[in-house]
Amino acid sequence: MGKLLKWIGSDSAVVSLAAILLGLVCGAIIMLAGGYNPVAAYIALFQKVFGSRYDFGETIREITPLIFTGLSVAFAFRTGLFNIGAEGQFLIGMTGATFIGVKLSGLPWIVHAPLAVIVGAVAGGLWGAIAGWLKASRGVNEVITTIMLNWIALFFSNYITSAFLLQPGQQRSYMIRDSASMSIPWLAEAFGNARLHWGTPVALLGAAVFYVILWRTKLGYELRAVGHNPHAAQYAGMNVNRRIIAAMFAAGIFAGLAGVFEVLGVFHYQTVMAGSPGYGFDGIAVALLGMNNPLGVVLGAALFGGLTYGSAGMSFGADVPPEIIRIVIGSVIFFVATQGIVRYVLLPFYRRRGKEVAKA
Amino acid sequence: VSYLNQFADLINITLVFATALLFGALGGIVSERSGVTNIAIEGLMTVGAFASAVATYYMEQADMPGPAPWVGLVAAAALGMAFAWIHAVASITFKADQVISGIVINFLAAGFTVYLVKLLFQGAGQTETLNAVFTKWAIPGLSAIPFFGRAVFTAYPTTYIAMILVFVVYYVLFRTPFGLRLRSVGEHPSAAATAGIRVLRVRYIAVLLSGALAGLGGATITLTTTSNFSHNSISGQGFIALAAVIFGKWNPLGALGATLFFGFAQALNNWIQLFSWSRSIPQEFIFMLPYVLTILVLAGAVGKARMPSALGEPYDPGKR
Numbered sequence: 001m002g003k004l005l006k007w008i009g010s011d012s013a014v015v016s017l018a019a020i021l022l023g024l025v026c027g028a029i030i031m032l033a034g035g036y037n038p039v040a041a042y043i044a045l046f047q048k049v050f051g052s053r054y055d056f057g058e059t060i061r062e063i064t065p066l067i068f069t070g071l072s073v074a075f076a077f078r079t080g081l082f083n084i085g086a087e088g089q090f091l092i093g094m095t096g097a098t099f100i101g102v103k104l105s106g107l108p109w110i111v112h113a114p115l116a117v118i119v120g121a122v123a124g125g126l127w128g129a130i131a132g133w134l135k136a137s138r139g140v141n142e143v144i145t146t147i148m149l150n151w152i153a154l155f156f157s158n159y160i161t162s163a164f165l166l167q168p169g170q171q172r173s174y175m176i177r178d179s180a181s182m183s184i185p186w187l188a189e190a191f192g193n194a195r196l197h198w199g200t201p202v203a204l205l206g207a208a209v210f211y212v213i214l215w216r217t218k219l220g221y222e223l224r225a226v227g228h229n230p231h232a233a234q235y236a237g238m239n240v241n242r243r244i245i246a247a248m249f250a251a252g253i254f255a256g257l258a259g260v261f262e263v264l265g266v267f268h269y270q271t272v273m274a275g276s277p278g279y280g281f282d283g284i285a286v287a288l289l290g291m292n293n294p295l296g297v298v299l300g301a302a303l304f305g306g307l308t309y310g311s312a313g314m315s316f317g318a319d320v321p322p323e324i325i326r327i328v329i330g331s332v333i334f335f336v337a338t339q340g341i342v343r344y345v346l347l348p349f350y351r352r353r354g355k356e357v358a359k360a
Numbered sequence: 361v362s363y364l365n366q367f368a369d370l371i372n373i374t375l376v377f378a379t380a381l382l383f384g385a386l387g388g389i390v391s392e393r394s395g396v397t398n399i400a401i402e403g404l405m406t407v408g409a410f411a412s413a414v415a416t417y418y419m420e421q422a423d424m425p426g427p428a429p430w431v432g433l434v435a436a437a438a439l440g441m442a443f444a445w446i447h448a449v450a451s452i453t454f455k456a457d458q459v460i461s462g463i464v465i466n467f468l469a470a471g472f473t474v475y476l477v478k479l480l481f482q483g484a485g486q487t488e489t490l491n492a493v494f495t496k497w498a499i500p501g502l503s504a505i506p507f508f509g510r511a512v513f514t515a516y517p518t519t520y521i522a523m524i525l526v527f528v529v530y531y532v533l534f535r536t537p538f539g540l541r542l543r544s545v546g547e548h549p550s551a552a553a554t555a556g557i558r559v560l561r562v563r564y565i566a567v568l569l570s571g572a573l574a575g576l577g578g579a580t581i582t583l584t585t586t587s588n589f590s591h592n593s594i595s596g597q598g599f600i601a602l603a604a605v606i607f608g609k610w611n612p613l614g615a616l617g618a619t620l621f622f623g624f625a626q627a628l629n630n631w632i633q634l635f636s637w638s639r640s641i642p643q644e645f646i647f648m649l650p651y652v653l654t655i656l657v658l659a660g661a662v663g664k665a666r667m668p669s670a671l672g673e674p675y676d677p678g679k680r
Contacts, residue, residue, distance in 0.1 A: 134659055159644035164640075337450060
């Protein structure tokens with residue numbers, strides 16, 4: 001049984017890698033068709049990510065929220081729920097943190113900053129729980145409700161920002177107080193003032209917590225059981241509805257934390273947004289690529305964060321519009337989702353391997 | 361009389377906003393009635409808006425401004441179908457999760473269109489402003505009727521097309537053999553297959569049609585509202601169209617009502633800004649309205665909605 005699981009694991013890792021390669025190839029073909037040099041573009045991307053300490057630090061900054069939103073989507077997936085709402089939970093978490101960061105004053109860092117983090121996380125969690133509650137009590141599909149809640153979150157966040165937190169004459173909130181900042185100044189200095197913050201270690205810790213909760217606790221067992229077969233879980237005496245709400249609450253906390261640290265660690269203010277920043281949607285891609293497993297999510301976030309940050313280098317270095325990277329990421333998800341195509345492409349390799357095995 | 365005229369203008373703006381949503385919603389209905397979830401409407405509208413802007417622009421350059429917007433419409437439907445085909449291949453042939461496939465289309469559409477705009481327009485973030493866009497048609501005779509002439513019978517040609525399409529889609533879905541087949545593969549694909557219906561083929565046709573319709577919706581925005589294409593031309597209208605599908609209970613006539621309502625909310629938002637008292641109302645709450653209503657409808661607070669039974673399930677002939 002263990003061996004079988006290992007085989008499946010390695011097989012899906014192969015499919016993931018093949019999907020990434022095919023995605024990059026798709027991007028290269030489109031660049032060629034547009035008259036660009038894909039090799040120069042990918043080299044420029046690589047150089048942008050690893051070129052300097054500052055850029056490497058900023059890449060880590062870009063990766064961090066993707067780990068959180070990836071964990072958010074993956075956690076819900078494990079309970080059989082499709083959380084498209086990470087985007088909205090991100091925004092609500094962000095707004096909660098900004099509110100505490102701006103409105104409270106005179107508190108020591110050790111109280112203020114953690115309080116802002118917790119309020120933001122819980123706000124994101126509750127936003128997620130709305131979709132969970134609608135599913136559990138009214139049977140409404142979470143895909144549609146989370147899409148709608150994303151837009152509601154966008155407008156609601158803008159309302160809170162512009163009605164209560166707005167710095168006069170600006171399209172953004174007041175700066176948060178220094179006592180709520182989650183930046184790490186000494187580390188930022190070591191990375192050429194890249195905006196590094198406590199969110200990164202917390203995100204990695206979050207991946208560990210993800211694993212412990214789902215595979216080492218009774219609650220996690222029940223969550224996964226609901227994900228595999230809600231009817232069986234119900235029959236076994238589990239309270240499926242409460243588990244659904246719990247899973248969406250947890251997913252919302254993860255996504256909320258992504259927004260929390262964007263404010264407390266990176267920007268220190270919140271703008272009135274015309275559209276969503278997109279970390280939640282990228283989280284879906286990250287979770288898919290990471291096969292909903294915490295280590296996979298961290299790796300997937302590193303890939304997507306690296307590609308996204310490096311794409312700026314493509315436009316400077318090789319004059320390629322950075323939007324090409326959206327096409328690459330889209331293609332990668334496409335190939336992960338339609339594993340049939342990838343397996344078809346890989347078929348010749350599998351055949352050869354089969355023959356070698358047969359010979360031996 | 362001036363109040364009456366203002367109210368007529370309000371209705372007129374409502375029709376402009378509702379038209380794009382209506383195309384998108386009709387696309388969503390056709391696809392979802394066949395059992396294929398289509399959260400790709402947003403992306404399909406994006407490629408439609410892009411294709412119409414580019415086609416119209418090149419027609420202008422070729423000194424043919426007359427047929428330009430019509431060519432734009434055709435191009436939008438065609439590119440919408442091309443992207444819908446990707447959705448169909450992934451979710452019907454390869455049985456990928458339809459929601460994921462839809463997200464992929466939205467991703468690809470956002471990247472592809474802006475990439476091409478930058479390629480075609482020397483690095484600019486949006487297309488050139490178009491001159492040969494649609495102008496409003498006053499229907500002879502009817503447009504002379506007081507109030508209604510100003511409100512309803514002086515509209516963009518796309519509005520008339522969309523209104524006609526509502527009844528065409530309704531008729532096809534509920535009064536023709538093809539419509540019956542389309543609905544049956546969305547309700548119970550195995551039973552439909554037993555009755556000799558080629559489930560996959562019907563679903564393919566439905567998804568391609570939805571791409572064409574959503575593409576027209578995107579073109580409507582370019583050719584009647586924005587007069588160019590940029591990355592935020594659509595900005596969520598596809599999701600409002602999706603909301604209208606649900607609010608309209610997967611019925612074209614219901615969707616017509618829903619899109620008129622959402623269009624009215626948008627128009628009202630623009631309209632009340634003409635008055636100084638409106639500044640005290642946070643407009644964010646008006647923006648939220650379509651989304652909040654959708655959730656209320658789904659939660660059963662505003663009438664009960666029943667979605668097609670097989671919605672979201674890939675058809676697998678080997679499965680019981």
